[in-house]
Amino acid sequence: MTMIHREDKENRQVLLTIRVERGPWQQALDAAFENAKKLFDGCQARAQLEEKHGADVLYQDAVNATFPTALTEAVNSQGLMVVGAPTLNITQIGPDGYEFTALITLYPEVKLGQYKGLKAAYPSVEFSEDDTAAAMEAYCRDHTLSEPVDRAAMGDEVTLDFEGFVDGVPFDGGKAEKYPLTLGSGAFIPGFEEQVAGICVDEERDIHVTFPTRYAPELAGKDATFHIRARSIVRHTIPTLDDQFARTQGFADAAELRRAIMAQALERKESEARGTFADALISQIIASTEVDVPAAMVEDQLSGLIGQLAAHLQSQGMELDQYLEMGGMTMDDLRARARDQAEYAARYELIMMEIIRRENIEVTAADVEPEYEELSRKHGVPMEQVKKLLPVMRLIHETRLLRARNLVVDSAVRI
16 A cells, blocks of 8 residues: 555545555455456456456456555554545556545544543442342243244234235335234234234234324325235243243252342343443533534444344344334434434544543454454354454454443542
8 A cells, every 4th residue: 555645625634545556456356356257157367357358347346355454554654533434536547556535534623521530420239129029020031931822812923924015006115024023012003913813823814904194105094905924823921930940041949040130130230330320421521522523423323323223123024124114214214313312422432532542542453352252152153253243443443432431430439
């Protein structure tokens, strides 16, 4: 990588011109060819492929492989702290390398208020009899006994295939397969779940409903028919906390299980108390700090929040489009609802990054290796896969934010 030029612009923006040299560029082209040659029959050599399809046939993949490293090195060489994703533009490209520009928005100036020695109330972590009973009940609810049944009742989990029709015509977002629905959860529009009750495994039936008036405009207030098929039905029952159940959980008897539940509950309550204490401290810092939050940073936080929601929905067997359809929302509506949360998250990150800068908080790849090992062990996933899902630089960033937050909490006074 060669840094060719830096231009400081208005509104805390910087335009960098960067060149990727021939050596790494040719290596990236070779790697792109190895990945792509199975798609091009009869091309066993890169030169043969380029002669047949053009020299630029591999450029896109090679650029994608090289620009992140080049950009990171350029940003670090200039000592820049970047907000959001830069705007990239390739200005020259050929067999000897390429040049690109990156328009970067910098972190704004942060006039940080007091962040050490703050005072806040620390919630009690004592356990009452009601807390004890609630902990036992919660554990049993979280460890329900499941058994397949032939006919569904309210409270059962039914795995459905369904397709919705309005005036006999299918509508977007109205079809799903293997969708897990707990009857009585209120996840579907009114009247749907009650009509599923009584269905048997492999039975098909039509469900007739009316969409609420406050729904997606193209469906609001309309009558609809859903053709459904029950793939499976599971009934969940809450166990009795006795010796027999305790042994299924790996404990000698009910008394040992109760002690373990209490220890976990006390640990959770201590964690919640520390979180509430930390939130009160952070609120004081936010109130005393002056900073203009860049719009690009808010948009990045919004995209992250929506991405997390989409991933959660997929884990439940639902797509984001279906969620929006059922909630009578558009993507713009969802972003508007999440904007305050995104703005708070962006402001919080700016403040923590300023504390990191002042306190010179450093985290290396070696520092986060134990975290990867714990995530791998906890989820039963190979460490290489964990690192693909959670890149090292992201975990380093999150760890630095956490250490800054802990510095605030550890220096504070409990009242």
